[in-house]
Amino acid sequence: MNKFKIPVIISLAFSFFVLAGCNTEEDKRIVSDDLDNNITKISKTSQVDQSLSNDAKEFVLNKDNVTGVRGVNTATRLFIAVEIAQLEQFNEQDIGKEIKKELQKKYSNKKVEVSSDQKLFFELDELEKQVQNNNIKREKLTKKFDELEKLLNDEA
Amino acid sequence: MSNNKKKKLTPTQQEYQQFANNREVVKRPLLKNCIKAFLVGGIICVIGQLISTFYMYFFKFTEQNVGNPTVATLIFITMLLTGFGVYDRLAQFAGAGSAVPVTGFGNAVISAAIEHRTEGFVLGVGGNIFKLAGPVIVFGVFSAFIVALIKTILIQWGGL
Known part of the structure; x- marks a missing residue:
């Protein structure tokens, strides 16, 4: 039995490490190590200026019940995903709406979308990496924004 | 079991009752x-x-x-x-x-x-x-219906 088990475990572990090595995107963002203040910032070298979303992310993270934030902006739109503190997650949709209202007031010339959904958090995290590495063109970013908005309003 | 009911039991049933009462009951952990x-x-x-x-x-x-x-x-x-x-x-x-x-x-x-x-x-x-799962579905759907009804009433009339 043992003879059989050990090679299986080793091959499984090996394949895991190989697959984990196949990471899609190198992360060059400024990342905070604090788990309660999980924020990433995109440096100014990116094609689409991200100072607005960096600013908005800092504003959102200053709230007590927000533990993490990701966001990307284009010239006309701003997309923010928030991670809400564990016990506050019961009203995460209300908190998201409140943040959206505040951000819309702050950046009245932009179309603001805020989501507390984990899926949007994952997607924006990946998008941030692409924007940071200049791997995404302006038109593609707009297309991606449309896609995210569709995902956000998908009720099925 | 009440005394009134006990009297109606057949001798065999009474015997069983006696047996059940005296049986050592294993306490559940x-x-x-x-x-x-x-x-x-x-x-x-x-x-x-x-x-x-x-x-x-x-x-x-x-x-x-x-x-x-x-x-x-x-x-x-x-x-x-x-x-x-x-x-x-x-x-x-x-x-x-x-x-x-x-x-x-x-x-x-x-x-x-x-x-x-x-x-x-x-x-x-x-x-x-669906012998066992059928009732689960029936009660699930029915209670969901009741809850939805209460919610609708609260929103329509209570202004929630």
């Missing part, structure tokens, strides 16, 4: 069972959370609709485990911990199908597959 159920139920939920995170990360599911594929996957896994006879052992160990999550529902469906397989596919499997 309540706390131990609760801990077992808590642990196993918790592990099943962790697996469910892993599956739903997997679906969110690799497919286009949001937190709103990731529940559907997660439940389907969990039930599918339970069906396989029930067929191989693994889930029964787990259920003997964990009790309610394995019956309360949605996996218990899958187990109830498949075990009934296996049990009545010999009676034929229509009257056996078809007639009995």
Whole structure:
């Protein structure tokens, strides 16, 4: 039995490490190590200026019940995903709406979308990496924004 | 049992009552069972959370609709485990911990199908597959209807 088990475990572990090595995107963002203040910032070298979303992310993270934030902006739109503190997650949709209202007031010339959904958090995290590495063109970013908005309003 | 009813019992029944009262009652290890159920139920939920995170990360599911594929996957896994006879052992160990999550529902469906397989596919499997799960669905749908009705009334008239 043992003879059989050990090679299986080793091959499984090996394949895991190989697959984990196949990471899609190198992360060059400024990342905070604090788990309660999980924020990433995109440096100014990116094609689409991200100072607005960096600013908005800092504003959102200053709230007590927000533990993490990701966001990307284009010239006309701003997309923010928030991670809400564990016990506050019961009203995460209300908190998201409140943040959206505040951000819309702050950046009245932009179309603001805020989501507390984990899926949007994952997607924006990946998008941030692409924007940071200049791997995404302006038109593609707009297309991606449309896609995210569709995902956000998908009720099925 | 009240004295009035006791008098109506036949001698054999009275004898049995006497026997049942004198029998040594084994005390159930309540706390131990609760801990077992808590642990196993918790592990099943962790697996469910892993599956739903997997679906969110690799497919286009949001937190709103990731529940559907997660439940389907969990039930599918339970069906396989029930067929191989693994889930029964787990259920003997964990009790309610394995019956309360949605996996218990899958187990109830498949075990009934296996049990009545010999009676034929229509009257056996078809007639009995929802023997236990049927009431769960009926009460679930009915209580959802009642809750939706209350919510509608509150929103329409209560201005909630």
